[in-house]
Amino acid sequence: MLCAQTKESSLKSACGIALALLISTVTANAAGLPHSKEGEALTKSGPVKYTATIEQVRTFDTDGVHSADMVVTSYTTEAAHDKPVIFLFNGGPIVPSVYLHMGLLSPYRVAFPDSTELAADNSVAWQIEKNPYSVLDIADLVYVDPPETGYSRVAEGRATNEFYSVTADAQQVADFITNWLKQHHREQAPVFLFGESYGTMRATSAARQLVNNYQQTNLQGVLLFGQAVNMVEYSQRPNNVISYVASLPTLALTAAYHGKSAYGDLTEEQLFDKAWQFAQNQYLSALVKGRAISEHQLHQVAKELERFTGISHQFYIENRLKISKVQFRTALLPGKILGYYDARYVADYDPEQAVDASRALSEGFQKGHADYLKNKLGYASPEDYILSAPGITSLADWEWGGNSPFSHFNYAAHLDEVFAEVSDFHLFVGSGHYDLTTTSGAATYLVQQSSWPEQQVMLRNYVGGHMAYTVDKSARELTDDIRSFIKSATQGEE
Secondary structure, three states, rough: OOEOOOOOOOOOOEEEHHHHHOOOEEEEEOOOEEEEEEEOOOEOOOOOOEEEEEEEEEEOOOOOOEEEEEEEEEEEEEOOOOOOEEEEEEEEOOOOOHHHHHHOOOOEEOOOOOOOOOOOOOOOOOOEOOOOEEOOOOOOEEOOOOOOOOOOOOOOOOOOOHOOOOOOOHHHHHHHHHHHHHHHHOOOOOOOEEOOOHHHHHHHHHHHHHHOOOOOOOOOEEEEEEEOOOHHHHHOOOOOHHHHHHHHHHHHHHHHHHHOOOOOOHHHHHHHHHHHEHHHHHHHHHHHHHHHHOHHHHHHHHHHHHHHHHHHHHHHHHOOOOOOOHHHHHHHOOOOOEEEOOOOOOOOOOOOOOOOOOOHHHHHHHHHHHHHHHHHHOOOOOEEEEOOOOOOOOHOOEEEOOOOOOOOOOOOOHHHHHHHHHHOEEEOOOOOOOOOOOHHHHOOHHHHHOOOHHHHHHEEEEEOOOOOHOHHHHHHHHHHHHHHHHHHHOOOOO
């Protein structure tokens, strides 16, 4: 998850860190490492035998000094040493890979019903099942828990906050990847990085470091899901007009989902395209004009915004055509609050204790992961499995790479370097249509503003929120797209 604070809200539910803090730790019993378990995965090519291994890999800082002991879960098959390997990690900062681990690609997953109804205690039903969409037939998988998350720990004598920055955090991951490949004699394997939320910032920085400092790594591609790479452009400060443009398709789709849009007869893709075209043209033009806008244009655009979003045109007129994502959560359905990470979910609104209705999905993954470790992998540890690294309570606790008005927060520039150095490098960018944090419009804007080779970039949107793979249809479509992406990157075809 990614922390996305705004001036409009003091609600901790609006911050990705809050999700990580829902359950601070999951206690396990004692057992040793490495720990392995054989299994058989369901894949598109048929059953595939694999070995699940929980193992420790030592990492070093840029001075070659021991910095951390990373404990990760890998799924490997008896395949050639040049079989692709996907390294996956979530965001935070800084949380373990529980959500991707239990939601996507691996042999088992936490499955949720497609219904978005919440129980009386604001929970949702979940169950652990064999994942029908595993990709172990085409790639091995390594789920990465950064230092001070999961069972990973910094080295004795090292301060945890030494690694609480974009650069240091990504360097740890880059060093881990090279050491894991050596440890498993996979140096020639095509490498892919899969980052979700803040993990997309980590993925771009780690990819650049692999290319610049670990040239022996065969980096083939990066996958960004729920991307935050251009977050500085779509964070909703009042005068950041592009942020309202980037958010409009998500507001429109959410309004349609809840029966509040004039365009509810359109498919999700049709509505996204219609809203995005309006956002880039009439809406952007009106926002840029600010107070110089004519009364006629102001009213015209406000009425069209009402048709898209279900929010009164009078509200838009009074607020100079702007509504933040935080405001929208309580404005669309009176007395209710929309899920921040998945706006399809709705809870009763209590201003004294506002909740994120979609937090139930994160809790399901957390509890499911604890159950999976114990009952499927048969693993126990004397350590606590940490779901939120200590010392991270706000954005100010993380070093983002700039500390003045002249700083450059363009994390996409890391990918510019990688594309320049690796001629056949490929990039995947995926989003959930109902994600009010890292919106699908922002991902489209990221790609449109780039100079990346069009034929080497795959941009996709899915039904669902920040973790769209909680929707069965989206999990299937996403894994099919990942298959096509890996095939394109490694074989030059789709």
